[in-house]
Amino acid sequence: MPPSGKNCLTCIVRGTDCFCSLPLNALHDLQVIGSHKRFNAGEHLLYEGFNADRVYIVCQGCIKLTASSSEGKVFIIRIAGPGDVIGLASAMQGTTYKIAAEAMEPCEVKVISRSEFLDFMDRFREVNRNAVVSISLDCEAATLSARRLALSSSAAGKLASVLIDWGRMGQTNGILSKELHFRMPLTHEELGSMAGLSRETVTRLLGKFRREGLIKLEGEQMTVREPEKLERLYH
Amino acid sequence: MPPSGKNCLTCIVRGTDCFCSLPLNALHDLQVIGSHKRFNAGEHLLYEGFNADRVYIVCQGCIKLTASSSEGKVFIIRIAGPGDVIGLASAMQGTTYKIAAEAMEPCEVKVISRSEFLDFMDRFREVNRNAVVSISLDCEAATLSARRLALSSSAAGKLASVLIDWGRMGQTNGILSKELHFRMPLTHEELGSMAGLSRETVTRLLGKFRREGLIKLEGEQMTVREPEKLERLYH
DNA sequence: CGGTTACTTGAGTTCCGTCAACCGAAGTGG
DNA sequence: CCACTTCGGTTGACGGAACTCAAGTAACCG
Structure with missing residues (x-):
């Protein structure tokens, strides 16, 4: 059976910085909200500039997070894997995605609408906490990239x-x-x-x-x- | 009277992305937790690599957020102003600060210990929400810097x-x-x-x-x- | 007035991006 | 089965952009 098997309760993707490390009652909720989706290698989950109306939880596979210039130059900010959340920072601000996300291999993700995710956060303080940590990790990754390029x-x-x-x-x-x-x-x-x-x-x-x-x-x-x-x- | 006047209830620093845009009961709490502190131009609020055991809310003044190489080269990631929170992402992860913060002019800030801040977040869902937005803004600023440098x-x-x-x-x-x-x-x-x-x-x-x-x-x-x-x- | 800080400008040099050619492996289709 | 394409990697040559070093100016301040 693959890591997720479409079941959040029996999924083995866990870990300190994994968004899905949650108590059972929250996992029950997580299991029923949103929808499960697959992407093939090369497919885009989301594009820069689009309305940030949903977030993705990666169940399986690697996903490139990229920024592109108008001339086609591409910059890879980070590579997300199982347990990471994509699009969270932009969705929380209610603005547009500032980066694009592209599957590097066949991937499984859970798609949750912004409003559904906000409700989910309100119901469980642990979800809130994990969301904060997820965004913090994003923040650190971006900071690290910037520091590397500048210094x-x-x-x-x-x-x-x-x-x-x-x-x-x-x-x-x-x-x-x-x-x-x-x-x-x-x-x-x-x-x-x-x-x-x-x-x-x-x-x-x-x-x-x-x-x-x-x-x-x-x-x-x-x-x-x-x-x-x-x-x-x-x- | 300066913007803050050391009183969170009458402080005029507000706005959509301001951490202190909170309901009255939360502001009452904010007023009594932590301590008020001043920094002169050039003084450091925190250094890279230090244990992230507190956060700073900027009441007045501009603060450089920087990363430095061992050779003394400095990179300015962002300049924080009134209503911004400093050190939040690192404190939420419970790791070390990834950047330094230096006052650019005489500044006033509120210093809150990590544990006190976590309690504060647990008491009010609005605080939680604003913290998430604060980190999201940090994240976007870092992403923007990285994109600029790379693209x-x-x-x-x-x-x-x-x-x-x-x-x-x-x-x-x-x-x-x-x-x-x-x-x-x-x-x-x-x-x-x-x-x-x-x-x-x-x-x-x-x-x-x-x-x-x-x-x-x-x-x-x-x-x-x-x-x-x-x-x-x-x- | 000397001292400091910020800005300006020139000359020399190096690093890296670009262009180009080429190789091997893997995949495709008739 | 073979011709063809594509993709990733490798190497060489060249030139320009930006860094460094250096010297000098301008403004400000005690």
């Missing part, structure tokens, strides 16, 4: 920062290990979109990092051998 | 975007006017810190904008004559 003056620093942040999230070996070992399914193009760099520059830098022994690549597996050294490229 | 490839585009965003906030003529007229009290250094540019580049670009008739400068008064044209520099 690391070199392309190497920006890319290093993206790799390390990504690695710290998806680390597959123990936290205690000095090395970071993780899956890196993103294309150079996507890494570039996160770091504000061109695809070619990403290729060149990853090659350089590899040659210098800072990272190791084996297919989708990436190992950052010396996180501190990589981090110091920030300069 | 505008030229320095001119970044600076233009900072000027226009600043202008739209502090506009002193009617909203209907095509031109943006506003106070620009920031130094070139500060503008650079917001746009991710060096001080010299800001000087050169402002000169260029002025020579091209895109903006007009009279002391602290700035007029953006052709916002659309300036905005198109985004390229």
Whole structure:
């Protein structure tokens, strides 16, 4: 059975920063409100500028949150996964979405209208609390992106920062290990979109990092051998 | 009498996105919790990395929210003013502050401990709602900064975007006017810190904008004559 | 008047984006 | 089965934009 199985009560997607970590009575409510929906890879859940009249809770799959310029340049702010809520900040303000959301693989989500979600928040203080934490996480992710782009003056620093942040999230070996070992399914193009760099520059830098022994690549597996050294490229 | 006069009930700082726009009973509570404090220009309210155990409500004055690199480079994420809450996102997550806050002029703030604030949120659903909106605004500001830095490839585009965003906030003529007229009290250094540019580049670009008739400068008064044209520099 | 802060301008240099060509793998369709 | 396309990655050459360094001006203030 997939993580969700369309049932919020038996769903195994939980965790400290997971929106769905709620007491049973709230989960009962969550189960019956909104609707379940699937998206294929490449499909958009929502677009920038649209009226923020609903929120999405990710049940399964990865979703790119992006901002685009009129010339077609794309910036990836964050990649949302199971347990994340999408569109919450804009919906809470009752304005328009400030970013777009695009499925990176086949995804399952729960769609809840703004008004329904507001009611849901009013009924349970835990929902309120989790919503606040969800938006806070969004806020931190955006802050981190901005800081990266503004403070690391070199392309190497920006890319290093993206790799390390990504690695710290998806680390597959123990936290205690000095090395970071993780899956890196993103294309150079996507890494570039996160770091504000061109695809070619990403290729060149990853090659350089590899040659210098800072990272190791084996297919989708990436190992950052010396996180501190990589981090110091920030300069 | 200054805007606040240390009394939340008679304070005139209100507005749609103001945290203190609350019903009377909540204001009564707000009046008695926390403590009132003053900061001189240049003093720090909080530093990056510190335990997020309190939040600040700005009563009066402007406060820079900044991120700094180890080399001393500074990035200004946002400038908070009366009615804004500082440190909320980090406090809600119970982690550390991700940014620093520095008074730009003599300021008055209300300091509330994290636990006291959480209680306050639990007592009034309106406080909850306003806290959510406050964090959402933070989130949007950070997103805007990130988008600016990532998507505008030229320095001119970044600076233009900072000027226009600043202008739209502090506009002193009617909203209907095509031109943006506003106070620009920031130094070139500060503008650079917001746009991710060096001080010299800001000087050169402002000169260029002025020579091209895109903006007009009279002391602290700035007029953006052709916002659309300036905005198109985004390229 | 000296000291500080902000702004201005010039010269030199480097970094990275762009353009272009090319490779290998995977998928598609007749 | 093979020609064709697409996608992701790689590498080289080039040029321009912006950073840095440096020197100098202007305004303000005790």
